[in-house]
Amino acid sequence: MGLPIYLQIVADIKAKIKKGILKPGDAILSENALCEAYNASRMTVRKGLAILVNERYITSIPGKGSYVNEPDSEKYVLHYNEMSATINRVNSARLIEAAVIVPSPDLISALNITANHKVISIRRILYSGDEPAAFDQKYFIHYEEMPIMAEEIKDLTFPGMISKYTRLFALKKDLTISAQLPDEEISKHLGLNTVVPLLVVEQKLFDNDNKPLGLGLTYYRGDFGKLSAHSDF
Amino acid sequence: MGLPIYLQIVADIKAKIKKGILKPGDAILSENALCEAYNASRMTVRKGLAILVNERYITSIPGKGSYVNEPDSEKYVLHYNEMSATINRVNSARLIEAAVIVPSPDLISALNITANHKVISIRRILYSGDEPAAFDQKYFIHYEEMPIMAEEIKDLTFPGMISKYTRLFALKKDLTISAQLPDEEISKHLGLNTVVPLLVVEQKLFDNDNKPLGLGLTYYRGDFGKLSAHSDF
DNA sequence: CAGTGGTCTAGACCACGTG
DNA sequence: ACGTGGTCTAGACCACTGA
Numbered sequence: 491m492g493l494p495i496y497l498q499i500v501a502d503i504k505a506k507i508k509k510g511i512l513k514p515g516d517a518i519l520s521e522n523a524l525c526e527a528y529n530a531s532r533m534t535v536r537k538g539l540a541i542l543v544n545e546r547y548i549t550s551i552p553g554k555g556s557y558v559n560e561p562d563s564e565k566y567v568l569h570y571n572e573m574s575a576t577i578n579r580v581n582s583a584r585l586i587e588a589a590v591i592v593p594s595p596d597l598i599s600a601l602n603i604t605a606n607h608k609v610i611s612i613r614r615i616l617y618s619g620d621e622p623a624a625f626d627q628k629y630f631i632h633y634e635e636m637p638i639m640a641e642e643i644k645d646l647t648f649p650g651m652i653s654k655y656t657r658l659f660a661l662k663k664d665l666t667i668s669a670q671l672p673d674e675e676i677s678k679h680l681g682l683n684t685v686v687p688l689l690v691v692e693q694k695l696f697d698n699d700n701k702p703l704g705l706g707l708t709y710y711r712g713d714f715g716k717l718s719a720h721s722d723f
Numbered sequence: 724m725g726l727p728i729y730l731q732i733v734a735d736i737k738a739k740i741k742k743g744i745l746k747p748g749d750a751i752l753s754e755n756a757l758c759e760a761y762n763a764s765r766m767t768v769r770k771g772l773a774i775l776v777n778e779r780y781i782t783s784i785p786g787k788g789s790y791v792n793e794p795d796s797e798k799y800v801l802h803y804n805e806m807s808a809t810i811n812r813v814n815s816a817r818l819i820e821a822a823v824i825v826p827s828p829d830l831i832s833a834l835n836i837t838a839n840h841k842v843i844s845i846r847r848i849l850y851s852g853d854e855p856a857a858f859d860q861k862y863f864i865h866y867e868e869m870p871i872m873a874e875e876i877k878d879l880t881f882p883g884m885i886s887k888y889t890r891l892f893a894l895k896k897d898l899t900i901s902a903q904l905p906d907e908e909i910s911k912h913l914g915l916n917t918v919v920p921l922l923v924v925e926q927k928l929f930d931n932d933n934k935p936l937g938l939g940l941t942y943y944r945g946d947f948g949k950l951s952a953h954s955d956f
Numbered sequence: 957c958a959g960t961g962g963t964c965t966a967g968a969c970c971a972c973g974t975g
Numbered sequence: 976a977c978g979t980g981g982t983c984t985a986g987a988c989c990a991c992t993g994a
Contacts, residue, residue, distance in 0.1 A: 494963060508931065520979065531965045533766065536980085544777060552980045553972035563882040566801040566898055568952050574797075649796040663954035665799055669902040669922035669945035687920035687945070689902035698741060712902035712920070719801050719952075721896040727982060753960065764984045769961085785961045786991035 495530045499538035507547060507558055514560045518548060521556075566719035570665060570691065572616065572626060572708045573647050579618040579714055583626070586679070587613035588640040590632050597629055600694075601702045608632040612643065612651070615679055616708070622680045623714040630695075630704030648693050648706040661703070662696040667717065676709050689715035728763045732771035740780060740791055747793045751781060754789075778955075801952035803898060803924065805849065805859060805941045806880050812851040812947060816859070819912070820846035821873040823865050830862055833927075834935045841865040845876065845884070848912055849941070856947040858912045863928075863937030881926050881939040894936070895929040900950065909942050922948035 493501070506512040519527060524535040539556060542548045550556040573580050593601065593609040601609065610632045616624040628648055643651050649661055668690050672682060680686075693706035726734070739745040752760060757768040772789060775781045783789040806813050826834065826842040834842065843865045849857040861881055876884050882894055901923050905915055913919075926939035 496963080522978080531967090533966090533983095534964060537963090539980095540773075550980060551973090553974080554979060556980080561882075561894075563880065563886075563894070563896075564802045564804045564807075566803055566896065568799040568801040568898075569797045570799055570952070571797045647796070653796075661794075661796070661954065663796075663799065665801075665952040667900055667922070667950040667952070668948065669920040669943075671918065671920050671945075685904065685918055687902040687904050689900070689922075710902075712904075715901065717900040719803070719898040719900070721894065729982080755959080764986090766964095766985090767983060770982090772961095783961060784992090786959085786993080788960065 495528055495534050496538035496541070499524060499528060499530075499535060500541050503538075503542055504547060512558050514558050516558045517555045518558065563721075565721065567722050568665070568717060568719035570717060571647050572624070572691070572693075572706070573645065580616045580623055581619065582617045583614045583645050584617065585612070585614050585640055585644045587611060588638050588643065590638070593629070597705070600705050601629065601631055603631060603702075610636070610638060614644070618714055621714075622711075624708050624710040625676050625679045626706070626708045628704060628706045631702075648695065648704065652695055652703055662698070662700065664694040664696070666692040666694075668692075669712070670709070672709065680709075680711060682711075687712035689717070691715075691717075728761055728767050729771035729774070732757060732761060732763075732768060733774050736771075736775055737780060745791050747791050749791045750788045751791065798955065799952035800955050801898070801950060803950060804880050805857070805924070805926075805939075806878065813849045813856055814852065815850045816847045816878050817850065818845070818847050818873055818877045820844060821871050821876065823871070826862070830938070833938050834862065834864055836864060836935075843869070843871060847877070851947055854947075855913045855944075857941050857943040858909050859939070859941045861937060861939045864935075881928065881937065885928055885936055895931070895933065897927040897929075899925040899927075901925075902945070903942070905942065913942075913944060915944075920945035922950070924948075924950075 503512070503518060512518065521532055521535050521539065525532050528535065539548065539550065543550055546559055546562055548556045549559055573583065589611050590608050591611045593603065593605070593607065597609060598605055609629050612628040614626040615622050616626050628651065630652060639654070643654070649663065652661065670688050670690050672680065672686065672688050676688070689710040689712055691708045691710070695703040697703055736745070736751060745751065754765055754768050754772065757763070758765050761768065772781065772783065776783055779792055779795055781789045782792055806816065822844050823841050824844045826836065826838070826840065830842060831838055842862050845861040847859040848855050849859055861884065863885060872887070875887070882896065885894065903921050903923050905913065905919065905921055909921070922943040922945055924941045924943070928936040930936055
């Protein structure tokens with residue numbers, strides 16, 4: 491019984507939802523009714539309900555009441571880091587290119603820049619022990635005050651690279667995951683003789699105003715790359 | 724200026740973190756100091772800080788103070804639904820098997836059951852318009868009181884199927900994403916003549932006590948399946 | 957010891973929705 | 976008009992950390 495009142499309320503309502511006593515669409519007790527039921531002040535009750543709202547168990551509608559939500563069965567939490575031993579067994583990297591390039595038309599549109607902008611291209615092979623596990627390509631916009639610092643950058647993740655130049659908390663990130671077959675160049679870099687499917691992770695980084703900051707493509711050998719995600723709560 | 728005080732506090736502190744005025748590890752003003760700064764009561768200040776704690780911007784340590792966190796640059800939100808037009812362009816399904824089977828050793832260990840348990844196997848082809856986009860295999864434990872209801876189940880997602888028998892809010896879900904080449908059977912079902920890489924999504928469903936409820940495998944043609952995820956906030 | 961965050965109360969005023 | 980949730984106050988007591 492050491493649980494604070496507001497957490498008891500949370501636990502009780504969650505339990506009722508999980509047992510089916512409260513179904514999606516049902517109204518829960520009003521705040522005042524909960525105050526009476528738990529002999530608590532309204533602020534305490536509201537603190538509990540705020541948690542349930544935040545975890546998407548219920549929705550509160552001003553002037554009406556609070557209602558049990560449909561479960562959001564589609565939502566997962568994914569941890570991704572192109573250099574993570576636990577995720578991809580990747581534990582080292584070798585830089586094969588770090589250059590300022592003239593962007594291709596595709597890159598120009600992906601980064602939303604004009605043709606006279608320069609772009610930094612970073613290419614790496616990511617290793618799992620001695621074996622090449624992935625080919626990694628990053629692009630980001632080159633500004634004058636931005637030295638390439640190849641040595642510093644070699645072992646970083648993409649957000650890590652970008653955060654050399656910007657506050658990381660300002661980053662927005664999109665990930666797109668697909669399966670592809672390797673082209674000749676990637677086959678060569680990864681030393682592939684047979685046909686191996688690739689797990690491709692595309693990262694797009696944006697600043698707080700949704701201006702593109704960089705584009706990353708990582709091509710994992712299908713027998714190395716595995717991503718995992720889990721439902722929250 | 725219509726913003727409530729507690730949201731102003733949230734916005735101000737977020738801004739300071741994003742601009743680098745507050746760096747990871749830095750202490751923020753104490754609650755009492757913030758009360759003075761914003762001419763607000765402590766409960767109002769705490770309401771703001773609670774949001775920052777929840778969104779992982781800061782951590783509060785009793786007796787000491789609140790501190791700016793290292794950004795969690797690995798965390799993404801993934802929406803997945805094997806039948807979603809927006810995610811996979813899948814808009815219909817055809818059932819090719821719905822049967823009670825004797826589980827293989829692999830299945831027995833994956834579902835953590837004994838050999839005398841029966842398992843329901845559901846096999847479907849998922850279509851994008853007229854084209855087969857994925858081969859879908861589900862397994863879940865068969866209990867006596869569980870009719871198969873093939874027609875009802877045909878167009879459901881895996882959580883949808885399971886929720887026919889259990890409260891959905893109690894579900895825990897794991898997703899594993901990988902790239903594979905099709906075996907003969909899958910090639911046949913998807914009508915593949917050339918070598919096409921597959922994006923494979925493995926779903927494991929658990930109840931609230933982490934007891935396995937089901938195993939799902941969905942094999943998307945690489946040119947159809949694309950998953951996307953994004954950083955939160 | 958003084959300062960911090962964690963919990964809680966008993967009020968208040970507001971905007972909103974329904975009868 | 977009444978009940979609802981949303982915001983806010985000015986206190987209170989507690990457990991904890993650090994000097």
